[in-house]
Amino acid sequence: MNQTTPGSESNTGERIETDALGSRPIDDAHYYGIQTVRALENFSVSGKTIADIPGFVEGIIHIKQAAALANLAAGGLPGEIAEAIVAAGEHCLENFEPSQFSVDIYHGGGGTAANMNVNEVIANRANEVLSGRKGYDHVHPNTDVNMAQSTNDVIPSAMKIAVYRLLSQLEHTVSGLVDALAAKEVEFASVIKLSRTCFQDALPITLGQQISGYRHSFQRALRDLEIAKAKCLHLPLGATAVGTEFGALPGYKAAVHVELSRITQLALEPEENFFDALQNADQWMSISGTLKSLALSMAKMCNDLRLMSSGPRAGFAEITLPAVQPGSSIMPGKINPAVPEMAIQVYFRVLGNDATVTRACEGELDLNVWESIILNAVTESIVLLNRAIPLLISKCIAGIAANEATCRAAAEGSLALSTAIAAVFDYPKAGSVARFAAERGLSIKDAAVQMALLSQEEAEELFEVSLFADTLRYQKVIQKYRLLAQQGELGGSSDGITGSTW
Template identity: 55%
Template sequence: MRTENDTLGSREIEDDHYYGIQTQRALENFSISGITIDKIPSYIDSLLLIKKSAAIANHRIGKISNEQVLAISQAADEFLTTPQAQQFPLDIYQGGGGTSTNMNVNEVLANRANEILTGKKGYDVVHPNTHINMCQSTNDVIPAAMKMSIYKILGELEYALSSFVEILGNKVEEFTDIVKIGRTCLQDALPLTLGQQFSGYCSAFERSVLQINNVRRHCLELPMGATAIGTEFGTYPGYKDAFYHALHENTGINFTPEKNFFDALQNADFWITTSAVLKSTANILNKLASDLRLMASGPRAGLAEITLPAVQPGSSIMPGKINPVIPEMAIQVYFRILGNDLSITRACEGELELNVWESLILNCISESCRLLTECLPLFSEKCIKNLIANRERCAEDAGSSLALSTVIATIFDYKIASEVARKAETEGKSIYQIVVESGLLSTEKASQLLEPSVLTCPELFNELYK
């Protein structure tokens, strides 16, 4: 054991731990969710990269010694190369705007740097506040680390979305000649091809890729240098430029300062925008999953337009039942992201010079990203890629639909078409049969113009109608 002191007193710390007294107090205060800060992808790495870059910057402007910067950099590199979750044990739910997290990283690096220089833990040569936190505040470090983390996480989501779009695009091609009945208000509508329907899904996810890319680019703007409230007080001349230069060297990414540091610390609406894009993407996913459940309903007493891959038995009591479990999983992802979005919106309210709810924002944003990133490949591999169109059922429904009376409304008028539809419904006949029997169209012309596939292509219909 070793003893560490702060303004409130002292604590005994197990000597195996690189963290110190402020981390220990936070462990005592915030044991609530079981979700620790190391569980947020890239978060600890981002904090370590910030601290290493700040040390390099402070060395370049002559504020820390050569031996200090080398020890701090070595310590940071060790934890980056060999993650040690046990050194970052804090719960993601914490008060103080992330001060506990910032000090956790400061203490870990300071103790390890001193160990490198002196052979023992402590703060004799490198102090967590004086040296590791030099020219920084929790208030610029935490939101900067959040943006750096989410930049990486959004990149993974963008890749997953792009791959998902590719799989949907393959289905558009595969289903290009399969004619089915469209549905509006869950009632029969005009025919379209299954490929056309899937092109709508594909286009929506293409739009999501662009939206994710757009918010991701804004993660490159960081508040580092703002310090406590945006005035940059506590920094030294040349620090800010030196920091961003060092961060670029350490990450290979061109991070830049926020245009207005006061805005960056006061307002968290960027995360509302980011969450909205995630919610929008999840909403599109929910629409696709819900549609697939309807289209695959049956197999004998439902729509049965498609057959989803069977991935597991569907009932403990009904033999042969197969459930659409993958779409149902995706729908639950949507529900969770909706909940996260509400939490993010409330947490972004903040007050005066700082938003202190960033830990919750980060937890919710990262979870929404992770759920989508994990869900999309599963959805494509276990559902989309191998779903089968029931061509005959689609053709039968399209050919028997009363919505084909729209052809008669186009050629003659709505009143005549309504009468044709009413008669077909009353007599249990097809629109084709009524049109031919009533002499409205010849058999040849009716066969051409009432062919469902013709209605999926207005150019072809207009050519035949001449």
């Protein structure tokens, strides 16, 4: 191999690049350079690269373009070089080749390898624009592409841009879930079922009311996602290495945010305190916590769906979920709640990612160096939720069917209906009716009639189970019967059961 100057082409299809540790031959087919090659040798661990993180490399490239224009305005870069950097970035985005951004997401150095990977690709492409060949004769990855920047402010800024866009997608996804639940809420508005507390029979509600609780939790999640997105609009860009803005020319900080806002179409602003922004990563813990809360609400709902659809002959059997696949390799006819179980596993992963983010946010001294794993964990959680929720909607929620007769029968048989006796008479009488019903295998309605507390007609009205799920009707009927009880005008003649019971 012929010796050539650093960054120049040899006649063997290779070029020689030099960094602080020495020189290396680089296959000239690659736009990345020596520091990326070292990263490939040092950190090939997970098989997941920075190009696999949606929007991350795009965010870095946009920062490089904005920085070039800001440095041009501040007098740091000649127009020709700034324009070549911008053009190189545009070329990389329009002809995106993941293999050129191949640094493993698990890499040390606080993201330096990721930043340099992009710097090298843009520099080599910019030199092609200016000279027709790769190399750093005109545009250098550090001197020019990275001017007025540090990995320490570029990487967290690119992370926020990428996560903002992913959160926007997740908002749309969760809105779809809210709409799907709202439709089911209307469909099941009149389906009376038994509620359960501590896994025990409680008062009747409608299936629509139960679903309204799920819907509202996801509406709250939407508000939390909006707050999380807002955190992503404040960037440490301009802080450079440690927050002092060292290396940036006057006017650069304002200009780079203006240019980046224009390029990304986002209302980006500098962080209020750059030292805080570099030292502390608690905003990521907050964002991850929002994702965990959303995933938890999804998992809770899915566990409830599994319980309510259990059986179908020896379980709750209140609802039927769509059959998406056979449920057993040995038991014909068995159907599993496979889609809710998939979604619950997504929750487990989001929960694990949140634990990773929590530890990674601890940091130390003047920089949090664990941002690569934070980025991987947060974006994986968003991507999983973005993929799981539409499947949950289309393959489960949209096809839920209510087993109305089963639901009503369970509601009518609940001993908790004795609560109406407590509201009309008092708690001790209600307890006696519940015991009487339990001992004899009766419904509360029949027990109240046999105990001569109510006539059959009165019991039919008071224990109509739909009454218990309708606050306004309940209040009117209970007030009516309370007044009748006070006037001694309820029930039939005493047959001895009442006296012996209490």
